[in-house]
Amino acid sequence: MSTSFTKRLLFTRPARRAIAGVARLLASLKPKNGDLEGDAGAEAEFRDWLQGLQAPTVVELGTRRTETGIPTVRRHWAGADATYIAADFMAGPDVDVVADAERLSETFAAGSVDAVIACSVFEHIQRPWLAAAEIGKVLKPGGRVYVQTHFAFPLHAYPHDYWRFSREALETLFAEDHGFVKRTSFYQFPCSILSEQDPVGIGLKSYLNVGIVAEKGAR
DSSP states (O other): OOHHHHHHHHTSHHHHHHHHHHHHHHHHHSOOOOTTSBOTTHHHHHHHHHHHSSSOEEEEEOOOOOTTOOOOOOGGGSOTTOEEEEEESSOOTTOSEEOOGGGGGGTSOTTOEEEEEEESOGGGOSOHHHHHHHHHHHEEEEEEEEEEEESSOOOOOSSOOOOOOOHHHHHHHTSGGGTEEEEEEEEEEEEOOOBTTBGGGGGSOEEEEEEEEEEEOOO
């Protein structure tokens, strides 16, 4: 079946009605308690903090434009006076600097960066614990990192897809032993997971995204 035919099939009126019906069902089954979400305002707080910095150096990881052709660089998160560096481990569109997240301090000097942003990146890093340690190295004291990745999400290899994370996993990666003294984690986009082999799972709490804002200490 061709991709174009599949797309046309998905957007027929019966298909749209079926999709809407499934969405209503999932909403009705979604658990009502909110004790797992964490601080939903952490992203907005990070962006406000970043806008308030004077001439910061900001590094965003994983910015290379993929085959969708949609740019993902978040330069607008920082002020106009920011030095904003779009980095990726492969050269390509929207990449200013080629840098390996697992060896970030080979590209950026220790204590030279005010903020690091990584959205939908950590699931593609083979050894994310090394990347977290390297981010801790290059951040200035008081600098912050914003990471958004996936708790549950379809496989999407660009070029590889290694991991899924919980809030506890991200808090462990960005812990005190990597120099972080403050961590605020959160889940985003509640969802339900349906499997023929585990039909009960549709009513259990799940999320597409998980994230953290972590601040480097003074030492």
